[in-house]
């Protein structure tokens with residue numbers, strides 16, 4: 064049942080962080096999830112973000128985690144439980160009550176959430192003295208200052224808190240390019256309503272404006288991001304974990320995400336909600352100091368989930384020809400969901416699709432293109448990773464950053480290089496040229512085994528370079544990028 068607006072702690076939750084505009088993000092190295100390393104990293108970034116002196120004894124603090132799906136911690140889809148547990152300990156040591164939770168897509172009900180808590184390892188937070196949220200109610204709240212959301216459904220468990228800490232996970236994301244602090248607050252909307260909100264905000268820029276509204280409504284007291292292990296590729300739930308070794312913090316979610324974008328090597332104009340925050344004056348046009356902070360750690364080969372249309376994020380100032388051109392480019396470059404062979408016909412995507420654009424036929428999901436609003440909910444919640452983000456034909460031809468990186472790497476492989484006379488150095492040379500084994504090289508291909516020892520023997524026979532076979536290069540540089 065939907066409760067009406069009441070004074071149930073709402074003002075407390077929305078307390079403004081008046082000085083957040085001055086807060087630079089902070090980062091700290093954390094090579095793994097060992098509790099002592101996590102604790103040290105958390106203390107460093109929290110201290111650099113103003114500390115925890117605002118936490119008073121008896122305060123009830125809600126930690127909004129990223130629990131997007133029932134995934135194990137090692138799958139890197141959810142905020143790691145060791146980080147959440149260490150933060151809980153720090154807050155409990157100051158006498159605060161701590162409640163942790165999230166509302167992923169789908170029914171927001173006890174049995175599903177209990178399963179999610181178990182799978183994501185959140186029992187550790189209970190041991191640390193925190194509560195896992197058991198209040199699955201929601202209320203309609205008013206937000207007259209909102210640009211696209213002036214009235215919306217909001218989870219009760221956060222309304223009853225005195226302050227909110229936003230603890231996100233850094234991952235690739237189909238619709239928004241990446242997800243970190245700003246996108247994490249979509250989880251303050253009950254899962255049952257998420258499809259409807261996707262449908263109402265089908266345009267990526269409108270969706271981005273909605274995310275900014277949510278951040279402005281909740282005003283988290285502190286934003287933290289788990290980037291010890293990030294997710295790349297088919298994110299935000301079925302991508303590939305990648306060790307990254309950082310914990311991040313900031314009082315301002317937009318600036319934290321600006322740092323995240325710089326770390327992943329994604330241009331800000333490719334992330335619609337950063338554009339939306341800039342258009343509303345919530346984020347400065349440029350902050351070179353954040354770029355400099357990210358530079359030593361920035362990735363050059365982060366694999367994104369494929370969407371490129373957000374390059375053409377629109378602004379309200381766009382008029383006439385400029386507006387038309389941006390719209391045209393958006394249509395040409397926008398990605399779409401595509402079902403791959405791994406589909407088992409479970410029907411989860413069809414149930415979650417806000418546009419009812421998916422049918423299961425012959426044990427496989429089929430998408431009705433005309434109905435699809437490209438929200439990528441199906442890709443986010445497909446349990447097998449069968450639903451992918453497919454780049455448009457034009458985007459593939461022109462080569463977005465990921466394709467270019469892949470091509471660049473492969474072309475580097477065909478460069479002729481003499482191998483060392485020292486047989487011990489040869490295996491390193493093979494891997495330094497980005498071959499996974501000598502079988503990938505022209506010399507190795509002719510040999511029975513695929514280790515570097517037979518390759519070394521081949522060098523004595525006169526082969527001068529580990530050059531890959533031409534068809535293999537052609538297949539990888541031309542056909543794979545077009546097919547993916």
Ligand code: SF4
Pocket residue numbers: 402405406407408409410411412413423427428444445446447448449450
């Ligand atoms: S959720 Fe994934 S596996 Fe299930 S029907 Fe849809 S695409 Fe296939």
Ligand code: SF4
Pocket residue numbers: 400415416417418419420421430434435436437438439440441442
């Ligand atoms: S098919 Fe997928 S991307 Fe298209 S509207 Fe449905 S859930 Fe969204």
